[in-house]
Amino acid sequence: LVLTADVAAAQSLRRSLALHVRHGQTQFVNLTSEVIARRACLSTSHIDLGVSYVKVPVQRRFELRNLTRIPTDFKFAPRAVNQPSSIDLELEPNCGTLKPGGSISIVMHFLARAVCDVDMLVGCELHHGTAAPVAMRVSSIVK
Numbered sequence: 001l002v003l004t005a006d007v008a009a010a011q012s013l014r015r016s017l018a019l020h021v022r023h024g025q026t027q028f029v030n031l032t033s034e035v036i037a038r039r040a041c042l043s044t045s046h047i048d049l050g051v052s053y054v055k056v057p058v059q060r061r062f063e064l065r066n067l068t069r070i071p072t073d074f075k076f077a078p079r080a081v082n083q084p085s086s087i088d089l090e091l092e093p094n095c096g097t098l099k100p101g102g103s104i105s106i107v108m109h110f111l112a113r114a115v116c117d118v119d120m121l122v123g124c125e126l127h128h129g130t131a132a133p134v135a136m137r138v139s140s141i142v143k
Contacts, residue, residue, distance in 0.1 A: 003031070011035050038131040039067040040074065040098060042124070049110060049118075049140035058110040062136070064124065066098035073097050073127050076106075080138065081121040086114035089122070089138070112142040 003017075013033040020026050043063035052058050066072050075095040083089060090109040098104060112118070118140040125133050 036068055036070060038070060038072040038127045040072055040124075040126055040131075040134055041065050041067060042134050042136050044136060046137040046139070047108065049138070052110065052112055052140045052142050054112050054115060054142060056112075058140075060108045060110070062106055062108065063103045064098065064106055064134075065103040066101055069100045071097050071100060072131065075125045075128075077123040077125070081123065083120045084114075084116050084118060086116055087112055087118055087120075087142075089120075091122070108138070110138070110140070112140070114142070116142050118142060 013031070013035060015031045017029045017031055018026055019029060041064075043065070047060050047062065049058055049060070064074060073096070076091045080089055088109075088111040092107045092109070093104070096104065108122075118138065120138050121135050122138055123133055123135040
């Protein structure tokens with residue numbers, strides 16, 4: 001017997017299951033389950049690159065940490081919010097699975113192709129959008 005619960009949020013589930021037995025008495029089984037929401041965090045909420053220069057690549061590292069004891073998939077958005085078209089931003093790895101209680105080092109590659117001020121938000125979806133997303137701000141003055 002396999003029971004599956006499809007729930008939308010973290011919660012405690014308590015149910016009674018009636019088992020109808022042929023040629024016998026109905027049996028009742030109490031079921032209890034704790035549904036845990038997947039959660040993760042970034043090691044920083046803001047990467048300030050300070051002054052950067054056109055066509056000079058910049059790299060920074062940060063951590064993505066799983067705050068739960070269950071595997072959690074992650075995927076960074078393909079473009080940052082307010083990302084200027086003259087900015088190339090790449091995150092490695094940009095998707096994967098965080099082990100229970102684990103963390104992963106993410107490398108951010110930043111390249112400006114024109115002079116501009118940068119103030120953008122890099123978002124990361126957790127578990128295919130079913131958990132609260134995480135994000136960080138990236139800023140720079142490009143000369």
